Amino acid sequence: MKAMLWILTLVEAAVAGGSPADSNYTQGINTTVSVVVNGFVKYQQMIGGGCSGAFGVACDQFGRYGLSPANQDIVTETLFSENIGGLSVLRNDIGSNGSSTDGSIFSILGTCPSTPDGPFDYTWDGNDTCQVQLSKTALKYNPDLFIYADAWSAPGCMKNVGTDDDGGLICGVRGSYGNDNEGSQSESSASSQCNNTDWRQAYADYLVQYVKYYQQEGVNISMLGAYNEPDFNPVTYASMESDGYQAKDFLEVLYPTAKAAFPDIKVSCCDATGARQERNILYELSQAGGENLFDVATWHNYQSNPERPFNTAGQPNIMTEWADGTGSWNAYWDVTGQLAEGFQWALYMHNAFVNSDTSGYTHWWCSQQTTGDNALVRLQNDEYFVAARLWAFAGYFRFARPGSIRVDAQSSVENVYVSAFVNTNGSVAMPVVNAAHFAYDMTVNLSGTNATTAKAYLTDNEHNVTMVETYPVRGGSFSANVEPRAMKTFFLQ
Numbered sequence: 014m015k016a017m018l019w020i021l022t023l024v025e026a027a028v029a030g031g032s033p034a035d036s037n038y039t040q041g042i043n044t045t046v047s048v049v050v051n052g053f054v055k056y057q058q059m060i061g062g063g064c065s066g067a068f069g070v071a072c073d074q075f076g077r078y079g080l081s082p083a084n085q086d087i088v089t090e091t092l093f094s095e096n097i098g099g100l101s102v103l104r105n106d107i108g109s110n111g112s113s114t115d116g117s118i119f120s121i122l123g124t125c126p127s128t129p130d131g132p133f134d135y136t137w138d139g140n141d142t143c144q145v146q147l148s149k150t151a152l153k154y155n156p157d158l159f160i161y162a163d164a165w166s167a168p169g170c171m172k173n174v175g176t177d178d179d180g181g182l183i184c185g186v187r188g189s190y191g192n193d194n195e196g197s198q199s200e201s202s203a204s205s206q207c208n209n210t211d212w213r214q215a216y217a218d219y220l221v222q223y224v225k226y227y228q229q230e231g232v233n234i235s236m237l238g239a240y241n242e243p244d245f246n247p248v249t250y251a252s253m254e255s256d257g258y259q260a261k262d263f264l265e266v267l268y269p270t271a272k273a274a275f276p277d278i279k280v281s282c283c284d285a286t287g288a289r290q291e292r293n294i295l296y297e298l299s300q301a302g303g304e305n306l307f308d309v310a311t312w313h314n315y316q317s318n319p320e321r322p323f324n325t326a327g328q329p330n331i332m333t334e335w336a337d338g339t340g341s342w343n344a345y346w347d348v349t350g351q352l353a354e355g356f357q358w359a360l361y362m363h364n365a366f367v368n369s370d371t372s373g374y375t376h377w378w379c380s381q382q383t384t385g386d387n388a389l390v391r392l393q394n395d396e397y398f399v400a401a402r403l404w405a406f407a408g409y410f411r412f413a414r415p416g417s418i419r420v421d422a423q424s425s426v427e428n429v430y431v432s433a434f435v436n437t438n439g440s441v442a443m444p445v446v447n448a449a450h451f452a453y454d455m456t457v458n459l460s461g462t463n464a465t466t467a468k469a470y471l472t473d474n475e476h477n478v479t480m481v482e483t484y485p486v487r488g489g490s491f492s493a494n495v496e497p498r499a500m501k502t503f504f505l506q
């Protein structure tokens with residue numbers, strides 16, 4: 014209760030501090046900003062925003078702690094509907110451990126053969142630790158869902174450490190046999206359990222088999238990944254290491270295997286812990302001759318930020334996992350300035366899209382029964398609470414739909430961040446984030462669009478992507494007010 018009052022006081026202070034009604038606040042400051050959007054200068058194609066039900070957390074959303082079927086549906090709709098959260102990417106976790114301990118995902122390979130020649134006794138329970146249900150309900154609200162199936166590790170029997178946790182390498186990649194592991198992070202590679210056998214094809218077949226099981230369920234997997242944070246060994250959960258050279262040794266097997274089974278499927282590389290760590294892997298992969306053995310560069314935002322374009326051979330990149338990690342639940346837009354607030358996420362996305370040509374942005378969990386801050390929706394038995402982070406995603410992705418192209422947008426001031434995206438039907442989404450503590454009067458000049466109206470959707474401490482105004486666009490130009498510490502998305506048609 015005490016904490017609540019403190020928060021309310023902060024909300025009032027934040028609002029009062031930035032209020033344009035305080036006429037002295039901006040004395041001597043130029044409060045006009047001019048924005049130029051050039052639809053003829055095109056950058057990356059967008060894939061969308063997303064989240065994950067990995068590690069068994071999908072089951073939280075499907076009743077494990079009492080969320081009723083009606084609310085299960087509402088939570089899915091809130092996340093994935095084009096008119097609410099606007100998400101269109103779902104990252105599923107391919108399990109690697111046959112024994113179902115808490116937090117580990119059911120694996121399709123319960124017991125391993127003693128040699129890579131098999132036979133492989135795959136099994137499927139049609140459930141995949143509630144990820145099938147999450148996929149199917151998300152598809153109901155977004156039929157064009159982009160599902161990313163990603164493994165944290167190969168099954169233990171295919172690795173030089175013999176278990177799916179504790180890092181280690183796929184048997185068959187350079188360094189995995191224990192005698193040539195210079196530079197490897199894997200302590201146990203010195204005593205390799207690979208016995209000089211090569212399990213790369215077995216692991217590739219196993220990943221493809223997982224995609225086939227989803228196909229049987231009527232669910233198409235759009236992208237397949239073999240790694241999660243291969244630059245990091247957390248020891249205690251499913252994990253597997255790889256540098257870019259070792260990734261080359263495996264992707265040269267996985268890439269043709271995946272394409273032979275599913276010609277349209279995308280193969281990712283490599284979900285590193287940070288943007289810099291990902292660039293490092295991509296550089297090594299390219300140096301080893303593997304720059305064309307993946308379709309999408311995937312990275313997490315934990316250990317470093319995107320600051321410049323990725324060093325791919327033209328492939329797009331997606332931020333595939335990030336959340337606060339250790340903080341307590343924070344549902345606010347802009348109250349404490351804490352890194353997990355919605356307003357901050359609007360800026361993280363701006364920076365990734367504009368500075369690193371990022372095509373998609375995936376929060377860690379979708380929903381979770383918790384008091385922590387790792388999900389977009391917090392569940393408490395049959396109640397649910399939405400973090401303002403979801404409104405930041407919605408401010409981009411309800412309007413810049415999958416397939417849209419980012420185009421050039423320039424702002425005359427540093428504290429007004431503008432990006433622009435042209436949808437496949439020619440409509441334009443222009444998210445504007447005003448980081449100033451006062452309102453700006455904005456004039457926008459547009460080229461490369463025939464839009465005649467601009468509808469404005471406001472997100473701040475009091476609004477969640479709320480339509481507030483419609484402006485006429487005349488001669489490729491319009492003027493609008495942008496509120497302090499707010500995201501205002503203009504949708505032009």
Ligand SMILES: *[C@@H]1O[C@H](CO)[C@@H](O)[C@H](O)[C@H]1NC(C)=O
Nearest residue numbers: 034035036037038039040041
């Ligand atoms: C506010 O503005 C008025 C009129 O310009 C001026 O007289 C007054 O001194 C200002 N107050 C402060 C605290 O700056």
Ligand SMILES: *[C@@H]1O[C@H](CO)[C@@H](O)[C@H](O)[C@H]1NC(C)=O
Nearest residue numbers: 043044045046047424425426
């Ligand atoms: C204020 O900023 C706008 C846009 O950057 C600029 O066009 C205008 O000349 C500036 N006005 C003054 C008085 O500096």
Ligand SMILES: *[C@@H]1O[C@H](CO)[C@@H](O)[C@H](O)[C@H]1NC(C)=O
Nearest residue numbers: 072075077140141142143146
């Ligand atoms: C899926 O499996 C989980 C246990 O992992 C179980 O709680 C849930 O009821 C199952 N869902 C369905 C639809 O069978």
Ligand SMILES: *[C@@H]1O[C@H](CO)[C@@H](O)[C@H](O)[C@H]1NC(C)=O
Nearest residue numbers: 110112114169175176177178
């Ligand atoms: C499965 O997980 C358990 C618990 O983490 C671990 O002890 C065991 O070694 C794992 N099995 C394999 C084959 O990786």
Ligand SMILES: *[C@@H]1O[C@H](CO)[C@@H](O)[C@H](O)[C@H]1NC(C)=O
Nearest residue numbers: 127170171184206207208210
């Ligand atoms: C290597 O041999 C050991 C001992 O027989 C066995 O436990 C292990 O599973 C083998 N590893 C592989 C990758 O075949």
Ligand SMILES: *[C@@H]1O[C@H](CO)[C@@H](O)[C@H](O)[C@H]1NC(C)=O
Nearest residue numbers: 152156157231232233234277
């Ligand atoms: C899955 O992909 C196949 C092949 O591209 C396509 O024919 C089918 O319509 C897709 N199914 C769904 C449910 O999207």
Ligand SMILES: *[C@@H]1O[C@H](CO)[C@@H](O)[C@H](O)[C@H]1NC(C)=O
Nearest residue numbers: 344398399400401475476477
């Ligand atoms: C906006 O969303 C928050 C949760 O993020 C909710 O608490 C609040 O009531 C919503 N406000 C409006 C005006 O819908």
Ligand SMILES: *[C@@H]1O[C@H](CO)[C@@H](O)[C@H](O)[C@H]1NC(C)=O
Nearest residue numbers: 412414436437438439440506
């Ligand atoms: C164009 O596409 C956008 C994004 O999908 C959609 O919201 C809008 O309604 C479409 N406009 C028309 C005129 O169909």
Ligand SMILES: *[C@@H]1O[C@H](CO)[C@@H](O)[C@H](O)[C@H]1NC(C)=O
Nearest residue numbers: 047048049457458459488490
């Ligand atoms: C915007 O367009 C108007 C009218 O064509 C023009 O006068 C103005 O210079 C343009 N502003 C910028 C910043 O391009």
Ligand SMILES: *[C@@H]1O[C@H](CO)[C@@H](O)[C@H](O)[C@H]1NC(C)=O
Nearest residue numbers: 052438439460461462463464
């Ligand atoms: C705008 O209209 C012109 C004339 O109809 C057309 O040629 C052009 O493709 C349109 N531009 C866009 C971006 O839709």
